[in-house]
Amino acid sequence: MAEENVVFVGKKPTMNYVLAVVTQFNSGADLVILKARGRAISKAVDVAEIVRNRFVPTLKYGNVNIGTESLQGEKGDTNVSSIEIELRKE
């Protein structure tokens, strides 16, 4: 079975996450899953495209899942969109 490695994309610079994904592929992973919420979704897509175009040309996208997560905040619950992008090295 392929190893599953998850990278959560947040507020750090884009290249930090690119490096994290590339490192996992270089460690032998076949599948890396990028997860992000809210405004970080755009950054997760950037990370995926930079990895594919510059570092791992054999990369293919697997499922791209979109959903909503409920966050508990001080002023009550808020809903935030989320994305999961499967990256597969062939």
Added chain:
Amino acid sequence: MAEENVVFVGKKPTMNYVLAVVTQFNSGADLVILKARGRAISKAVDVAEIVRNRFVPTLKYGNVNIGTESLQGEKGDTNVSSIEIELRKE
């Protein structure tokens, strides 16, 4: 053949695009494609989730395609990530 309707998500408020999508489904469309680039990608995901959770419960996601587009700017070409989200009413 299903009608193809495209909604480009940009800088307007999220609910403008939600309304555009809902209007197309109410006009008889089976398939609406949301397209966005750069930072608007997060907004496109929000639009999709709001339409699905609040307005069109029978909505299913079709393909979600990720890519890179080259934009010609004053300071030369820049690459920007893009997304296409297929929304299908069943």
